[in-house]
Amino acid sequence: MSKTTASKESIREMICISCPIGCHLQLFKDENDSVVVKGNRCPRGKEYGREEYFAPKRIVTATCRTDSEIFPRLAVRTDHALPKEHIDNLLSELYQMEVHLPVKRGKVILEDYAGTGVNLIASITLEGGGNEGQVRSQL
Secondary structure (H helix, E strand, C coil): CCCCCCCHHHCEEEECCCCCCCCEEEEEECCCCCEEEECCCCHHHHHHHHHHHHCCEECCEEEEEECCCCCCEEEEEECCCEEHHHHHHHHHHHHHCEECCCECCCCEEECCHHHCCCCEEECCEECCHHHCCCEECCC
C-alpha cells in the first residue's frame, strides 16, 4: 500500500456534513498509520473526516416529560456535539426526567453531561402556572 492508495477493504466511506456540498469522503490509513482523507472540497471536510474516524460526535435532540398536562413534553437538545458513546445513556436518563414549568429556551436542563462539557438545554419556552396554555417558539 502506498501513501495515497489503500485496498478496498481498508477504505471507509462517508458523506461530509460540515457544509451543504456533501462531499463523498474516503478515509484510510497510509503506510505510516496516519489517516488520509480524500474527496473533500474544503478544509472542513478533512477535519470532519478525521474527527469522525477517531471520535465521532453528534448533536442530540429529544424530548423529556414536564409537569404540565397541556404540554407534557419539552423539546431539548445538546448545546454541542456529544461523543457517540454517551448518547444512549443520555437518552435513558433524559426519558426518566421530569422538567417543572415554566422553562425558557436555552435553560440548562443537564449541565456538563458525564464530564463531557456538553449541556442539555431547552429548545423552546413553555410557560407554566396560569399561563400553561402558552408556548413561545423562539427559533
